[in-house]
Amino acid sequence: MIFENSLVFAKKLDLEDPIASYRDQFYFPKVNGAPAIYFAGNSLGLQPKHTADYVNEVMKDWADLAVEGHFHSNKSWVDYHERFTEPLSKIVGARPSEITVMNTLTVNLHLLMVSFYRPQGKRYKIICEEKAFPSDQYLVQSQVRFHGYTPEDAIVTIEKREGEHTFRTEDVIAKIKEVGDACALVFIGGVNYYTGQVFDMESITKAGHEIGALVGWDLAHAAGNVALHLHDWDVDFAAWCSYKYMNSGPGNASGCYIHERFHKDPDIPRFEGWWGTPKETRFLMKSEFEPIPTAEAWQLSNPPVLALAPYLASIQQFEAVGMEALIAKRNQIVAYLVFILEAVGKATQSNFEIITPSDPKARGTQLSVFLHGSGRALFDYLMDHGVILDWREPNVIRLAPVPLYCSYEDVFRFGSILKSGILQQ
Numbered sequence: 453m454i455f456e457n458s459l460v461f462a463k464k465l466d467l468e469d470p471i472a473s474y475r476d477q478f479y480f481p482k483v484n485g486a487p488a489i490y491f492a493g494n495s496l497g498l499q500p501k502h503t504a505d506y507v508n509e510v511m512k513d514w515a516d517l518a519v520e521g522h523f524h525s526n527k528s529w530v531d532y533h534e535r536f537t538e539p540l541s542k543i544v545g546a547r548p549s550e551i552t553v554m555n556t557l558t559v560n561l562h563l564l565m566v567s568f569y570r571p572q573g574k575r576y577k578i579i580c581e582e583k584a585f586p587s588d589q590y591l592v593q594s595q596v597r598f599h600g601y602t603p604e605d606a607i608v609t610i611e612k613r614e615g616e617h618t619f620r621t622e623d624v625i626a627k628i629k630e631v632g633d634a635c636a637l638v639f640i641g642g643v644n645y646y647t648g649q650v651f652d653m654e655s656i657t658k659a660g661h662e663i664g665a666l667v668g669w670d671l672a673h674a675a676g677n678v679a680l681h682l683h684d685w686d687v688d689f690a691a692w693c694s695y696k697y698m699n700s701g702p703g704n705a706s707g708c709y710i711h712e713r714f715h716k717d718p719d720i721p722r723f724e725g726w727w728g729t730p731k732e733t734r735f736l737m738k739s740e741f742e743p744i745p746t747a748e749a750w751q752l753s754n755p756p757v758l759a760l761a762p763y764l765a766s767i768q769q770f771e772a773v774g775m776e777a778l779i780a781k782r783n784q785i786v787a788y789l790v791f792i793l794e795a796v797g798k799a800t801q802s803n804f805e806i807i808t809p810s811d812p813k814a815r816g817t818q819l820s821v822f823l824h825g826s827g828r829a830l831f832d833y834l835m836d837h838g839v840i841l842d843w844r845e846p847n848v849i850r851l852a853p854v855p856l857y858c859s860y861e862d863v864f865r866f867g868s869i870l871k872s873g874i875l876q877q
């Protein structure tokens with residue numbers, strides 16, 4: 453499509469957008485009394501208007517039914533989390549039995565490490581990307597130390613080439629081959645939080661398996677953002693938070709994927725709790741752990757229903773829209789943002805640089821822009837003028853025109869604000 457840098461054109465794209473009506477289903481924060489241009493949905497998704505109904509339903513059932521709510525409320529609590537498996541399995545490309553929702557992201561990754569990081573003999577190394585999200589770095593460092601190794605020895609990082617902003621798949625695969633049978637686990641963020649780069653998860657998973665390692669993905673920036681086929685890619689395990697692209701509210705629960713080949717493995721180490729046992733026999737209070745033959749065996753506690761309620765509200769909205777429609781709009785709105793950024797760059801003779809890959813297959817919703825010069829002042833200008841986005845040191849702004857609720861008009865108006873901001877510097 454040939455884009456135009458005009459409000460009329462942006463409005464025309466909005467009129468033609470088949471999922472434009474979803475925008476009205478969200479609350480937008482206000483800046484100076486007007487709804488913001490919200491490009492921070494990669495950090496915290498907006499609140500759908502129907503979310504409060506889901507929370508209030510639980511509050512009311514609790515008031516009216518108390519303990520009976522476990523079995524007799526409008527959405528019974530004992531199996532509240534089971535309502536996620538089918539819709540989430542479509543979002544991440546898995547079998548429903550491979551999905552569960554529990555805890556929060558870093559907690560789940562630690563729990564998954566119990567099963568999937570099992571160093572033995574000379575096979576004890578973990579391969580990660582350099583400058584991974586801090587929580588992932590701490591996770592991996594503490595895991596290797598817990599097993600008696602040092603991070604310097606046991607963690608191998610994949611590096612970017614000098615002068616390049618993103619990782620090359622060939623370099624990732626070469627590193628995997630190089631570490632070979634010393635590698636116990638390959639563990640990478642599927643979409644890089646800093647650059648928005650989407651890794652070639654299928655090829656990397658295959659390369660990991662070829663050297664006999666297990667492969668897991670942190671999908672914090674991927675779930676609800678990019679197409680995933682975890683089962684078909686043969687990924688061993690993955691986890692994601694729900695408050696970024698999945699709009700479940702601050703700090704909310706994490707989704708987990710565990711490939712079905714592990715479900716019936718009687719020898720797999722796992723930290724266990726009563727919610728990992730079949731609900732039919734759970735209340736017999738037996739002393740021996742009997743695992744549910746699905747990813748649910750990894751559940752520990754009875755689900756935090758009040759926290760899950762907003763996630764369920766969001767999941768049902770995703771179910772209605774479908775990932776395909778979201779991705780189709782995402783491709784176009786991100787391309788439009790690139791076009792607008794380039795137009796502003798040219799008009800103002802700025803040297804800012806989009807560091808996200810230009811290949812549509814290697815990017816999702818987020819564009820990261822490296823601002824040479826006085827970036828921080830420009831960021832402050834944008835925030836003061838109604839654009840909510842985020843800042844990452846040393847000089848990067850991250851822009852996520854989330855297809856579910858951002859409009860082409862947002863992108864056009866952002867371009868005008870950016871241009872005046874640059875001209876005033």
Ligand SMILES: *Cc1c(COP(=O)(O)O)cnc(C)c1O
Pocket residue numbers: 556557558559585587588641645670672673693703
């Ligand atoms: C956002 C994010 C997290 C956050 O972890 P929590 O445990 O939910 O606080 C972890 N890893 C990555 C890659 C992230 O982007």
